[in-house]
Amino acid sequence: MARHLMTNERGKIALEHLRKIKPFIQASLSLTKKRCGNPRCRCVQEGPLHEVTLLTWKEQNRTHTLYVPMELRQEVERWVQEGKLLKRLVAEVSQAQREVLTSKKRNRKSKKV
Numbered sequence: 595m596a597r598h599l600m601t602n603e604r605g606k607i608a609l610e611h612l613r614k615i616k617p618f619i620q621a622s623l624s625l626t627k628k629r630c631g632n633p634r635c636r637c638v639q640e641g642p643l644h645e646v647t648l649l650t651w652k653e654q655n656r657t658h659t660l661y662v663p664m665e666l667r668q669e670v671e672r673w674v675q676e677g678k679l680l681k682r683l684v685a686e687v688s689q690a691q692r693e694v695l696t697s698k699k700r701n702r703k704s705k706k707v
């Protein structure tokens with residue numbers, strides 16, 4: 595390690611995972627069914643309807659939606675999973691740093707006694 599990192603074992607492990615993070619997105623995928631709009635398509639009369647994958651996320655309390663092409667569904671699913679992992683890791687490092695602070699405080703107190 596090039597420089598001293600002020601964290602604990604928990605923080606080190608989470609940081610190690612953070613370094614390996616892959617492309618991510620903080621959003622969720624949902625499946626829905628709809629008519630495609632082509633008046634001659636089978637979906638107008640007897641169905642089945644077309645499966646559509648949507649990506650949704652919130653920005654300033656508004657929900658946004660983006661259409662995901664079928665061939666990218668699995669790829670985008672990986673981004674979403676990675677986004678969840680990132681969120682967990684951010685919480686993990688934050689927790690580790692709080693632990694570092696509270697243990698410092700405890701050490702200082704015990705030294706005074």
Ligand SMILES: [Zn+2]
Nearest residue numbers: 629630635637
């Ligand atoms: Zn159709």
